[in-house]
Amino acid sequence: MNLSGKVAVVTGGSRGIGRAIALALAGQGARVAICHHADPAAAATLAEIKALSDGIAVDADVSDEAQVEALFDAANAQLGAVEILVNNAGILRESPLAETEAADFDRVIAVNLRGTFLAAREFVRRGGAGRIINIASDLGLLGREHMVAYTASKGGIISLTRTLARELAPHVLVNAIAPGSVETDMTSPGSMSPEQLAKDMDTPLARFGQPEEIAAMALFLAGPDSRFITGQCFGVNGGSVMH
């Protein structure tokens, strides 16, 4: 696959799944803007991107309209018109419903769902034609106790994907990936309880995925071989969801 000349924005591209996607795209020649939220890992990831192609790193909160505009301003000015948008930035909070603060619920929805909406809107407002790839989660399909905001945000991303696929055809193809559990900071013991991590292993393949296994699907969806595919949600999940 040759993505030379294409410009991609990968939100949450500094580490984990986003980093793997950014490197996969850069490895095929795309110029990649990663955005992150005050992540010290961004500089090292940008250096890896630059070893493969051209790129920039922008500290921008995807839930903030002005910062999303600034992200696209920087990408346009330094790399060119954006043709591939990967909405990957996300956060997770774990708490029983009764103990979930409204502010925590709002923050998860703001980053995961509103951030996806804002970046997609900015892409289209600037005449973006090409691909939008939204990172959902298998938990957006399955539900998961103690993750009300996260699962709702991911279910919302899948619905948003279908709506945008209809609205933006044929110039923009919009698809989602719903990963199963992937070994990243988000699934480290400090971020998720041992009980939740144990549940994540209860799949046919009985292991966590690697970020590169999600990036392979993103690369396919960014490239020419997926040109007849829109509005779909791909489970890259070790068999956690089958449909």
Ligand SMILES: NC(=O)c1ccc[n+]([C@@H]2O[C@H](COP(=O)([O-])OP(=O)(O)OC[C@H]3O[C@@H](n4cnc5c(N)ncnc54)[C@H](O)[C@@H]3O)[C@@H](O)[C@H]2O)c1
């Ligand atoms: N790791 C998993 O098991 C898993 C499973 C399914 C779906 N996902 C989804 O994949 C995506 C990436 O997850 P990950 O595991 O790589 O997470 P991670 O915590 O390793 O990385 C998150 C990235 O998002 C960025 N980010 C966080 N808040 C942001 C904000 N407000 N604005 C801009 N950037 C922000 C961080 O800087 C970082 O680059 C998320 O949407 C997550 O929900 C992850």
